[in-house]
Amino acid sequence: MLRKNADYMAIFIFLIFLCNPIILNSATSAPAGIQQDQEEHKVTVTLKLIQVYVTGKDGKPVMDLEKDDFEIYERGKLKPITDFEKHSLVLGKTAVEQSEQGSTLAGPSRINRKFFLLFDFAFNNTNGILESKNAALYLIDKNLQPTDEVGLVTFSAKKGLVIHKVLTTSHQEVRDVIEGFSVREITGQIDNVEKRYWRAAMELRELIRMGADPLIIRVKRIEVEGLSMERNEFVQQVRGFAGAVTNLVKALRYAPGQKHLVMFSSGVPTSIFEGNPDLGIKPNWRLRQDFDRFTKELATANCALHAVYSAGIVASSNDNIESDFLVRESGVINRQLEGIDNLRWLSDTSGGKFFGNVKSYENIMQEIQDYTGSYYVLGYYVSEKWDGKYNKLDVKVKRKGCNVFAQKGYYNPRPFSQYSKLEKQWHFLELALIENPRNQSPLHFNSQAFPSLAEGRPRSLVITRIPNVSLLDLSGKQVEISNLILDEQWNSVNFQRTELNLNAYASRGNDIFNYCIAHPPLGTYTSRVVIRNLVTGKAAVASSPFSLAVKPEGGIELYPPLLLIPADNERYINTRGIAEKEGEEEISALLDIYPYDPSKYSPLVGEIPRGTIEVVALIQASAAEGEEMAVKFFTRLVHQPT
Numbered sequence: 001m002l003r004k005n006a007d008y009m010a011i012f013i014f015l016i017f018l019c020n021p022i023i024l025n026s027a028t029s030a031p032a033g034i035q036q037d038q039e040e041h042k043v044t045v046t047l048k049l050i051q052v053y054v055t056g057k058d059g060k061p062v063m064d065l066e067k068d069d070f071e072i073y074e075r076g077k078l079k080p081i082t083d084f085e086k087h088s089l090v091l092g093k094t095a096v097e098q099s100e101q102g103s104t105l106a107g108p109s110r111i112n113r114k115f116f117l118l119f120d121f122a123f124n125n126t127n128g129i130l131e132s133k134n135a136a137l138y139l140i141d142k143n144l145q146p147t148d149e150v151g152l153v154t155f156s157a158k159k160g161l162v163i164h165k166v167l168t169t170s171h172q173e174v175r176d177v178i179e180g181f182s183v184r185e186i187t188g189q190i191d192n193v194e195k196r197y198w199r200a201a202m203e204l205r206e207l208i209r210m211g212a213d214p215l216i217i218r219v220k221r222i223e224v225e226g227l228s229m230e231r232n233e234f235v236q237q238v239r240g241f242a243g244a245v246t247n248l249v250k251a252l253r254y255a256p257g258q259k260h261l262v263m264f265s266s267g268v269p270t271s272i273f274e275g276n277p278d279l280g281i282k283p284n285w286r287l288r289q290d291f292d293r294f295t296k297e298l299a300t301a302n303c304a305l306h307a308v309y310s311a312g313i314v315a316s317s318n319d320n321i322e323s324d325f326l327v328r329e330s331g332v333i334n335r336q337l338e339g340i341d342n343l344r345w346l347s348d349t350s351g352g353k354f355f356g357n358v359k360s361y362e363n364i365m366q367e368i369q370d371y372t373g374s375y376y377v378l379g380y381y382v383s384e385k386w387d388g389k390y391n392k393l394d395v396k397v398k399r400k401g402c403n404v405f406a407q408k409g410y411y412n413p414r415p416f417s418q419y420s421k422l423e424k425q426w427h428f429l430e431l432a433l434i435e436n437p438r439n440q441s442p443l444h445f446n447s448q449a450f451p452s453l454a455e456g457r458p459r460s461l462v463i464t465r466i467p468n469v470s471l472l473d474l475s476g477k478q479v480e481i482s483n484l485i486l487d488e489q490w491n492s493v494n495f496q497r498t499e500l501n502l503n504a505y506a507s508r509g510n511d512i513f514n515y516c517i518a519h520p521p522l523g524t525y526t527s528r529v530v531i532r533n534l535v536t537g538k539a540a541v542a543s544s545p546f547s548l549a550v551k552p553e554g555g556i557e558l559y560p561p562l563l564l565i566p567a568d569n570e571r572y573i574n575t576r577g578i579a580e581k582e583g584e585e586e587i588s589a590l591l592d593i594y595p596y597d598p599s600k601y602s603p604l605v606g607e608i609p610r611g612t613i614e615v616v617a618l619i620q621a622s623a624a625e626g627e628e629m630a631v632k633f634f635t636r637l638v639h640q641p642t
Contacts, residue, residue: 011595012619014633046384047083049111051258051302052376052395052406061374062402063088070378073394083379089113089145089369111257111377113148114167115139116303117174118248119181120265120310121156122190122241123339128310128358132264133181135308135361139262140175142362143369150174153248154181157190157237161244161422166429167255173489193234194269195337197227201279235287238268242290246297247422253301253411260372261303261350264358266311267339274336291342295349300390302407304352306368307343308361351405388414416537424537431530431539432484440539443470446606447542449527450593452559452620457519458548460485461593462527463562464514465605470540471506478534483516483575486526493525494518496575499534505571513603515590516575522548556629557622562594564616565609567602594618 050072054062067084117136121129144150149167152174156162164177204220252259273291275283298305335341340356347354353371355364378395388411395406419427430437447464462483466474479502485494496516505512514529529542551557572587587598601616608615623629 012617012621012631012633014617014635015614044384045381047379048382048410049083049256050378050380050393050395050406051111052378052404053258053372053374054376054397055403055405057401057403061088061370062399063374065376065397065399065402067378069398070376071396071398072378072380073396074382074391076394079380079382081378081380083377085111085377087373087375087377089373112169113145113372114151114255114257114259115144115148116151116153116167116252116259116261117178118245118261118263118265119152119154119178120241120263121154122237123192123268124264124266124310128264128266129181131358131361132308132310133178135264135358135364136178136262137175138361139365139368140171140178143365144171152177155241155244160240161248163248163425163429166426166433168434170490173491176489177491190234190237191230192269193227193230194271197224197231198271198276198279198281198337200224200227201276201281205279235272235284238272239287239290241268242287242294246290246294247420249294249297249301249303250420251423251426252303253297254413257302258375258407259301259303260352260368261298261305262308262368263305263343263346264308264310265339265343266309267307267341267343269337269339270341271336273342276336291346295346298346298350299408300411302410303350304405305346305350306352306355307347308355308358308364309340309343310358311339385412386414387412388418417535419537427537428482428530428532431532431541432482432528433486433490440537443473443540445470445529445531445540445542447527447529447544448560448603448605449525449544449546450560450562450620451546451548452593453548453551453557453622456551458522460518460520460525460527460546460548461590462516462518462529462544463590463603463605464529464542465603466512466514466531466540468506468509468511471502471512474531474533474538474540475502475506476533476535477501477503480530480532480534481514481573481575482530482532483514483518484528484530485518485520486528488524490526493520493523498573498575500573502533505573510568510570511602512571512573513605514573514575517589517593520548522550551622553624555623556627556631558631559620559622561617561619563604564596564601564618565604565612566600566614569599570602572598593620 052070054065056062063086065086067081070081070084072079072081117139119129119132119136124132140150147169148171149169150165150171151163151167152165154162154164165174168174200220200223204217204224207217207220249261268291271281273284273288275281297303344354346352353367355367358364382391390409390411392409393407395404397404416424416427427440431440431442445464445466447462450461450463452459452461478499480497480499482495482497484492487493496518514531516527516529524547525545527542527544527546530539531541532539572585572590574586574589576589591598596616596618604615617633619633621629621631
């Protein structure tokens with residue numbers, strides 16, 4: 001049969017009768033990996049891996065220790081160390097030793113280095129951002145090992161905290177995003193009013209001391225009061241920054257091992273915290289507490305902050321706000337108005353390092369490499385509870401003269417309902433962008449993409465089958481279905497989402513088919529479908545690669561066939577949520593592309609179920625105007641085992 005419309009698209013339909021269905025692969029009764037309700041976790045015994053850095057009195061790594069040289073105390077109790085690795089990372093290769101009962105084996109690491117690159121666009125300047133880009137790209141190109149995991153985060157005044165990449169070993173993807181940063185990002189820069197406010201306050205003090213005209217003093221006082229209001233807004237923006245990065249670190253607490261947060265920033269002036277009694281500027285202890293919470297979260301999340309000062313060379317003698325007056329303490333005040341001391345404090349309290357000039361990025365990145373490249377991995381078994389509680393750790397080395405830097409503790413996992421907003425966002429990004437998320441085992445559904453050209457415009461149709469047997473694990477009144485199209489660098493080029501009551505769809509006992517129609521540019525893509533219960537966190541994912549290519553001139557273009565099998569009124573969900581016209585069913589957009597009777601057939605996505613005796617194939621084809629379509633089809637059934 002042939003269906004042809006005005007834009008010279010055709011649908012060819014033919015039947016395949018399966019006389020001996022026993023030769024087909026049998027469909028499993030339930031997909032593997034169905035999980036128990038995450039709110040009903042049982043206590044399990046699991047291997048806990050701890051990264052440990054050891055240096056000598058000279059500050060250099062000590063790498064000749066063995067398992068018996070270490071002791072691990074959890075909540076004050078000595079734990080037997082069952083697993084032991086030592087790592088010495090050299091540029092271009094990784095040396096790993098695993099020690100087990102005295103034997104030494106070469107093998108892959110079970111815990112990798114983890115870097116998060118944080119670009120601070122809010123408290124920075126143009127040159128600082130550009131130099132920070134160079135530094136980060138140098139780190140990726142020259143210092144990272146293939147097994148190193150990298151995440152990318154930015155903060156700006158307008159966009160707030162943006163997670164560009166979760167932890168990934170695809171370094172090129174991170175590199176591509178960084179290269180895309182431009183001076184336009186500085187639109188998110190926060191105006192640092194601190195220096196202008198202090199200058200005006202000092203000028204007011206000097207005018208009063210000199211006994212200047214009262215009118216002049218009055219005008220200056222009005223200026224100071226106006227700047228004080230601007231400064232209050234600046235303080236609120238600083239508080240927003242502190243809250244955002246604190247929430248980020250909280251979300252990282254469940255990632256195993258030590259994390260290294262490399263932050264490119266000019267920092268927050270310490271004058272905001274300390275004030276100045278002589279100028280009548282009160283200290284802001286509440287803001288200091290916000291940053292104290294940040295440092296505590298860094299410690300409990302086992303995250304060392306390495307601050308790279310991006311505003312120029314430390315202690316610049318040319319930047320003197322008191323150039324108009326001879327004030328002896330000018331050097332001290334100038335330092336208060338810079339973010340250097342705050343960045344240094346954040347680095348020191350988290351166990352990281354402070355670097356004073358981003359332009360020396362080659363030396364900086366080499367020092368980070370030396371600092372993070374040699375470490376031990378200690379393993380011991382724990383009874384894991386899903387209560388979210390913090391377990392304090394203390395790692396000791398018996399050899400004298402050694403300095404030990406290791407995580408101070410770890411958090412037990414906790415139910416999804418207790419996640420913060422940022423943690424739930426991170427949870428989704430891991431589902432969407434990581435094939436094997438760390439903290440969850442999502443269901444895996446079958447999905448298939450159907451690329452084509454419609455009226456010369458690229459079009460993708462993605463159909464995902466949600467087996468009814470899995471609905472008990474996912475169903476609820478608040479379920480989201482997200483359809484993403486990711487390019488070759490796994491950047492999202494299209495995102496569609498709908499939220500629905502899945503219980504209403506599951507009540508009939510049929511399979512459900514989700515579909516999404518999009519129009520990405522020509523290229524090679526991966527469709528990624530994420531289905532998530534917004535109450536329990538239960539999730540399922542599906543992937544399907546496809547390509548949209550330029551239509552060749554002349555000839556007939558055939559597109560991937562949609563296979564149909566007999567079915568009785570399956571349910572459909574369009575990710576857009578509703579049909580385009582009032583009264584239309586959600587399946588209408590799909591039927592516009594592949595016309596069939598949904599009361600008799602449903603899409604075959606995945607294996608052919610055992611017992612199927614009929615398959616219908618619908619094939620899209622297109623041809624140049626006036627060109628006749630003459631197509632012959634042949635079918636062959638293959639018994640795969642033989």
